[in-house]
Amino acid sequence: MIRRAFISASAFAIFYGLTVVPASAETPAQRGFAVFQQVCSACHGMEHVHYGDLTALDISSDTLRKWAADQDFPDGVDDNGDPKTRHGTLSDPILAPYPNAAVGRLANHGLLPPDLSRLAMTLPGGAHGIRNILLSYAPTPPGVKLDEGRYYNTALKWKHIGMPPPLQDNMLTYADGTRATTNQMASDVSVFLDRIAHPHALQRRRIGVFVLAYLAVMAVLTFLLQRRIWKS
Amino acid sequence: MAQSETPPSPDGTKRRDLLATGTLALGCAGACALAVPFLESLKNPAASFQSGGMLDVDLSSLAPGQDMTVQWRDWPVFIQRRTHEMLAALQKPTHLATLRDADSKIRQQPVDAANWHRSVRPDYGVLIGICTHLGCVPSFEKPGSTPGATGGYFCPCHGSHFDAAGRVTQRAPAPYNLPVPPVTFLSDTKIRIGRSAGEPGFSMSDIQQI
Amino acid sequence: MPAPTRKPAPSSNWLDRRFPIRTLLHREYVTFPMPRNLNALWSFGAFLIVTIGFLIASGLFLAINYTPDIAQAFASVEAIDRQVPSGWFLRSLHMGGVTMLFACLYIHLGRGLWYGSYKAPRELLWLTGLGLMLMVMITAFAGYVLPWGQMSYWGATVIVNAMRAVPLFGRPVSELLLGGEGLGNIALHRLFVLHFAMAFAILGAIGVHVATLHVVKSNNPSGIDPATPRQTLPFHPYYTSRDAFALCLFLMVYAGLVFFLPDLLTLADNYVQANPLVTPRDIRPEWYFAPFYAILRAVPSRLSGLFLACGSLAVLFVLPALDRSPVRPATLRPLVRLSLPLAFLSFILLGIAGMHPPTETWLIVSRFAMAWWFIHFLVVMPLASEREITS
Numbered sequence: 057m058i059r060r061a062f063i064s065a066s067a068f069a070i071f072y073g074l075t076v077v078p079a080s081a082e083t084p085a086q087r088g089f090a091v092f093q094q095v096c097s098a099c100h101g102m103e104h105v106h107y108g109d110l111t112a113l114d115i116s117s118d119t120l121r122k123w124a125a126d127q128d129f130p131d132g133v134d135d136n137g138d139p140k141t142r143h144g145t146l147s148d149p150i151l152a153p154y155p156n157a158a159v160g161r162l163a164n165h166g167l168l169p170p171d172l173s174r175l176a177m178t179l180p181g182g183a184h185g186i187r188n189i190l191l192s193y194a195p196t197p198p199g200v201k202l203d204e205g206r207y208y209n210t211a212l213k214w215k216h217i218g219m220p221p222p223l224q225d226n227m228l229t230y231a232d233g234t235r236a237t238t239n240q241m242a243s244d245v246s247v248f249l250d251r252i253a254h255p256h257a258l259q260r261r262r263i264g265v266f267v268l269a270y271l272a273v274m275a276v277l278t279f280l281l282q283r284r285i286w287k288s
Numbered sequence: 289m290a291q292s293e294t295p296p297s298p299d300g301t302k303r304r305d306l307l308a309t310g311t312l313a314l315g316c317a318g319a320c321a322l323a324v325p326f327l328e329s330l331k332n333p334a335a336s337f338q339s340g341g342m343l344d345v346d347l348s349s350l351a352p353g354q355d356m357t358v359q360w361r362d363w364p365v366f367i368q369r370r371t372h373e374m375l376a377a378l379q380k381p382t383h384l385a386t387l388r389d390a391d392s393k394i395r396q397q398p399v400d401a402a403n404w405h406r407s408v409r410p411d412y413g414v415l416i417g418i419c420t421h422l423g424c425v426p427s428f429e430k431p432g433s434t435p436g437a438t439g440g441y442f443c444p445c446h447g448s449h450f451d452a453a454g455r456v457t458q459r460a461p462a463p464y465n466l467p468v469p470p471v472t473f474l475s476d477t478k479i480r481i482g483r484s485a486g487e488p489g490f491s492m493s494d495i496q497q498i
Numbered sequence: 499m500p501a502p503t504r505k506p507a508p509s510s511n512w513l514d515r516r517f518p519i520r521t522l523l524h525r526e527y528v529t530f531p532m533p534r535n536l537n538a539l540w541s542f543g544a545f546l547i548v549t550i551g552f553l554i555a556s557g558l559f560l561a562i563n564y565t566p567d568i569a570q571a572f573a574s575v576e577a578i579d580r581q582v583p584s585g586w587f588l589r590s591l592h593m594g595g596v597t598m599l600f601a602c603l604y605i606h607l608g609r610g611l612w613y614g615s616y617k618a619p620r621e622l623l624w625l626t627g628l629g630l631m632l633m634v635m636i637t638a639f640a641g642y643v644l645p646w647g648q649m650s651y652w653g654a655t656v657i658v659n660a661m662r663a664v665p666l667f668g669r670p671v672s673e674l675l676l677g678g679e680g681l682g683n684i685a686l687h688r689l690f691v692l693h694f695a696m697a698f699a700i701l702g703a704i705g706v707h708v709a710t711l712h713v714v715k716s717n718n719p720s721g722i723d724p725a726t727p728r729q730t731l732p733f734h735p736y737y738t739s740r741d742a743f744a745l746c747l748f749l750m751v752y753a754g755l756v757f758f759l760p761d762l763l764t765l766a767d768n769y770v771q772a773n774p775l776v777t778p779r780d781i782r783p784e785w786y787f788a789p790f791y792a793i794l795r796a797v798p799s800r801l802s803g804l805f806l807a808c809g810s811l812a813v814l815f816v817l818p819a820l821d822r823s824p825v826r827p828a829t830l831r832p833l834v835r836l837s838l839p840l841a842f843l844s845f846i847l848l849g850i851a852g853m854h855p856p857t858e859t860w861l862i863v864s865r866f867a868m869a870w871w872f873i874h875f876l877v878v879m880p881l882a883s884e885r886e887i888t889s
Contacts, residue, residue: 104576106580109580177766178767260757264756265757268750268753274315274746275743277310278743281743282739325584325587326584329563
């Protein structure tokens with residue numbers, strides 16, 4: 057009962073962008089970022105998202121700056137005409153590790169790992185669909201023959217997917233000490249991707265509350281005004 | 289509500305005026321608030337993440353008396369290697385008397401370039417090649433290319449003259465000396481533009497005018 | 499608020515003697531005589547003007563950040579949503595604005611039909627309004643292509659191919675317009691220019707529409723124009739205050755859409771970049787084009803489908819000629835009072851059908867709805883004006 061009250065209170069707080077969660081605990085989106093950084097980003101990118109954009113999820117800009125600096129970006133050619141690279145900055149996009157789509161296909165049995173910028177919006181079922189896929193891997197039943205590089209997954213219509221099962225229990229350590237079960241990671245990363253697919257969603261709702269309140273006050277005032285005018 | 293049923297009286301008119309004025313004022317305030325996101329969208333999206341870009345330049349191919357131009361943060365940066373004659377010309381009292389700000393008193397450079405040669409080392413000059421008058425790019429006058437040319441800069445737009453250290457002459461329309469970017473010598477022939485060894489906290493926004 | 503609250507300037511006013519703007523505004527927006535009995539439906543014109551204002555303002559600021567190039571268009575829209583400060587707000591204002599615009603437009607139009615606002619002496623007012631609606635539709639179509647998502651691309655492809663089906667001049671005209679066979683870079687750039695230019699053309703057309711209104715004055719629910727000044731009220735403060743109140747309620751709905759339900763009416767597939775090799779599974783238009791799309795689909799022949807979809811709008815243009823009855827409001831005409839709501843229902847059913855996959859049921863529904871739409875305008879209206887006994 058108390059626990060449920062706490063959960064709904066923190067859900068309310070998150071909804072309106074207030075943080076009542078203790079500073080040491082990480083939000084699901086922050087944990088989901090850890091999963092993305094350490095697992096998903098091995099194959100997937102979010103090409104429309106810049107490293108700096110993730111500060112909106114309360115991820116420290118130092119972490120992001122360090123991560124960006126680990127990535128190399130093409131930077132024209134040097135005096136000999138050879139391609140140069142530079143370290144990434146916060147205003148660089150989070151790209152997939154492949155230099156182009158053809159290499160990405162070659163590395164993944166002919167299927168290109170999709171970009172995750174808007175996946176939680178465009179995938180049927182949204183963020184829940186992502187979580188569902190991550191948790192629906194199963195051993196291939198006898199009698200089912202899958203092509204190489206396809207994995208049995210009950211969440212999909214055709215019961216298989218090109219992505220090898222990405223999550224295993226305790227494959228990473230959360231900074232806040234939450235146990236990294238497959239279930240936990242799948243939930244966290246789907247929350248993270250949901251936030252990515254709906255940029256500025258919290259800010260949007262927070263401002264929306266003020267705008268509606270303002271308009272409601274204006275509606276009352278103009279209503280009184282027009283009633284007084286029409287009375288006379 | 290009872291109050292609105294009162295017939296128009298001096299009292300009623302007053303209250304109505306208050307209501308009308310209040311509604312109008314609140315409406316105007318709302319319109320102003322609405323303008324904020326519109327104006328905000330005109331800001332540079334990357335500005336909040338702008339990191340000081342660094343540029344390493346190899347100077348080994350630069351002969352005395354020559355100059356080169358590199359691009360750093362969308363600005364043209366002039367790098368010149370000075371000859372003994374150029375250095376001597378910079379210190380001539382008759383020359384100093386013609387300058388607006390001979391001692392670099394105005395903040396157009398990091399501290400380690402606020403000297404008579406306006407650079408970290410006397411034999412190399414590094415300047416941002418944007419005229420402080422109206423922003424044209426001056427051209428280099430190679431020493432000896434014309435009689436009296438001592439390796440200064442001449443702005444084609446309105447005829448401002450700068451000496452080899454980027455100091456503006458009194459007769460020029462440009463008000464300030466050419467800005468000096470922060471420079472660190474990595475070796476004798478290699479510099480890094482973007483960080484000043486003599487004044488690590490220096491940023492280009494400290495400069496009076498670019 | 500267009501109306502200044504000050505008293506008319508004395509004729510000695512310097513500006514007024516040279517350019518009588520204050521006298522004009524005073525006459526047209528302060529003392530302008532309005533019928534006493536207008537209902538809430540008469541506020542939708544004001545909503546439309548405000549929405550157009552929001553659309554043009556947000557559109558200008560979006561255009562600053564948009565790149566009309568097939569390689570960068572999608573990314574530039576993503577950047578507006580993510581990186582441009584307040585870009586998400588401007589874009590939602592623009593997208594939500596289109597929905598509000600069409601919603602108000604259809605209600606405004608429906609009110610005109612119900613209260614007979616298209617009859618003498620307001621035929622020109624009616625025609626300029628319909629012209630405006632066509633312009634808004636063209637602008638909305640061009641604008642929807644700009645984000646270069648899957649729905650943008652395939653929606654445009656379907657429309658362009660429908661246009662090509664027009665015999666004789668369909669093909670050459672579409673080629674001139676799009677600068678080639680397919681939808682490519684040239685087409686995108688031209689649609690951007692078209693979208694941008696149309697916005698201001700619409701502004702001009704609104705000027706004509708409102709000027710016409712100020713000549714013939716507003717219709718009213720009774721359908722009898724006020725005969726004496728005693729039967730009218732000055733526009734200000736009576737209708738300005740009422741419109742202001744209505745506007746607040748309207749803006750609350752608009753804000754709800756922008757801030758709380760930004761994805762309610764957008765198709766998720768448009769957040770996938772256009773891919774000329776893959777057609778999205780269930781392709782459908784934005785809701786405001788759904789009725790016409792349903793007609794297009796309900797007819798088995800491509801050319802007839804196009805003809806009927808255009809015809810469903812064309813009947814509105816000839817309506818003043820079809821309905822010769824001098825009685826304006828449908829409330830006073832037993833036959834129209836029955837038939838017109840069914841026509842409204844048909845339009846809504848067509849809209850719902852257009853948003854669904856073309857199953858047998860929906861095809862039948864759209865065919866019946868379409869049939870009634872045409873029967874109402876082409877059969878019932880002329881018949882009613884001949885035979886009807888009005889109360």
